[in-house]
Amino acid sequence: MKSIKTYVYYLLVIAVMGCSETKKQMDFEVFETSANGNKLSKISTFEILKVSATITLLPEQTYQTITGFGGAFTEASAYLLNKLSKANRDTILKAYFAKDGARYSLTRTHMNSCDFSLSQYSYSPVEDDVNLEHFTIEADKDDLIPMIKDAMAFSEDGFKIFASPWTAAPWMKDNNHWVGGKLLPKYYNTWALFFSKYIDAYKSEGIDIWGFTVENEPHGNGNNWESMHFTPQEMTHFVQNYLGPKLEADGKGDKIILGYDQNRAGLKEWVDEMYKDEASSKYFDGTAIHWYESTYDFFPEALQYAHNKAPNKYLIETEGCVDSEVPKWQDDAWYWKKEATDWGWDWASEEEKYLHPKYAPVNRYARDIIGCLNNWVDGWVDWNMVLDRQGGPNWFKNWCVAPVIVDPDADEVYFTPLYYTMAHFSKYIRPEAKIIGLENSDKDLMLTSALNTDGSIAVVIFNETEKPKSINLILNDKTVEFSIDAKAIQTVVIPKNK
Known part of the structure; x- marks a missing residue:
């Protein structure tokens, strides 16, 4: 009986560890320009609404060189x-x-x-x-x-x-x-x-x-x-x-x-x-x-x-x-x-x-x-x-x-x-960067992403709508949630994954 309980315990530990791995936070910076007055302003606090967009970056998919x-x-x-x-x-x-x-x-x-x-x-x-x-x-x-x-x-x-x-x-x-x-x-x-x-x-x-x-x-x-x-x-x-x-x-x-x-x-x-x-x-x-x-x-x-x-x-x-x-x-x-x-x-x-x-x-x-x-x-x-x-x-x-x-x-x-x-x-997005693939669940957002030669990734997001949006951004095993204002453009910079 003890061995069965131990086995179940280890399964739970592995499951929890797996969940924590998928939710590991990534380092990132957000810069926003908006109709509300931001001018390439660094944003560090966000109003987290119900997630309206999930963006998955696909750095293994590369396109043109900038x-x-x-x-x-x-x-x-x-x-x-x-x-x-x-x-x-x-x-x-x-x-x-x-x-x-x-x-x-x-x-x-x-x-x-x-x-x-x-x-x-x-x-x-x-x-x-x-x-x-x-x-x-x-x-x-x-x-x-x-x-x-x-x-x-x-x-x-x-x-x-x-x-x-x-x-x-x-x-x-x-x-x-x-x-x-x-x-x-x-x-x-x-x-x-x-x-x-x-x-x-x-x-x-x-x-x-x-x-x-x-x-x-x-x-x-x-x-x-x-x-x-x-x-x-x-x-x-x-x-x-x-x-x-x-x-x-x-x-x-x-x-x-x-x-x-x-x-x-x-x-x-x-x-x-x-x-x-x-x-x-x-x-x-x-x-x-x-x-x-x-x-x-x-x-x-x-x-x-x-x-x-x-x-x-x-x-x-x-x-x-x-x-x-x-x-x-x-x-x-x-x-x-x-x-x-x-x-x-x-x-x-x-x-x-x-x-x-x-x-x-x-x-x-x-x-x-x-x-x-x-x-x-x-x-x-x-x-x-x-x-x-x-x-x-x-x-x-x-x-x-x-x-x-x-x-x-x-x-x-x-x-x-x-x-x-x-x-x-x-x-x-610097010269010699590569445009990379992404998946975007929100058709009202326009965005593009690029992998710079220093290993950093820049994601540019444009929200043309009258409503702010909350975003879940995923890169490999890391994720982060943030928001973009109504009528705004953002650049999200993710440093090289160490």
Whole structure:
């Protein structure tokens, strides 16, 4: 009898031990940005409600490797920084690039002018200068280059820079105009040389260029600001026979070349052409995409198609912003409300109006970045880092919103909720991280997770609903319960499992 009791006792001990093992607590930190006022705030106490979501992390399931997150160096942003006091200028750059800031790791800039320039200019100002003997980046030396160099000084980890042309100089184009038109075939060699010269010119300023997109928005932009048109066939021909070979011949074959660089709805025809065969795909390192086809729908099917067409190539979102809006100043609530419109609210065709609803700016960013990361995108780059209260300066008066808004006359700075939204990803999901699998029981939550190279895991959770939610997070044999506020984004950081 005693032996039977002892046996039962040991069974109970084993069962209890097993239960305690499954409920072992994990170390974790939670950072939240919310409509209720949190701004990447560390949360240590939680209102535990009835568990509404169970999230199970699956680190053995790995997907794409992260290239980085960040924003764009534009002449508009750089000009504004130069109008601020040194203290405020440094505050902004540290907030974006320093270790205790957003730690931006992937950035963009423009070659020649763009809509967010003060005027239209080119590095090749002399007509028919086919050998680019008069190539000059003098226009960038007052504002743009100092901004980049100061950002480099504040960044301990460093960051990648890729450059994008909006257009060649008018004299190289068939319409002899800044807007629209096509590159004349007789200048294909000159235009390829332009990229090589740009690398050298920026290198002489102490700035290494990681790569390029071949052309910003090759479909054009409604004949508004600087643009130059390519078909998929024309761009592929230019890269395959001119740009790629030129960079290779000049010892710059390591520079990244990203094709396309426009909205996701057009991805299929472009990747079909770019990656048609070994010859066409040789010099393309990846595909660049924008979000303006819809800032609500992130087009998962198109992203999946692009990845499957070239699974070993980059797939980077290179531009997104809340466009066609004058920013709201010192009004955090607006960034959480479904009041913002985009260009398509007024201009999209009737059959495409549904893609352009009024939608909260924070929701656009959080929804799109998470949707992208869950569909093979490896980098996400915002547009202007800094704009003024009008949403400029912009020579075309194409007003937009940036994460940081400034009033240069009053020397004031406003970090909008979009800044903190970006930081939820850029600060905690580092370059070379791997997106990992997860299971989520709550369809109203959007989330993604990544395993960093230091062994830590970052889980980004977006609660778009009007209700707070309690979450049970499970990783292997450990679990933790916490809550997320209504209309909030959280990053949960789990240190390396020791």
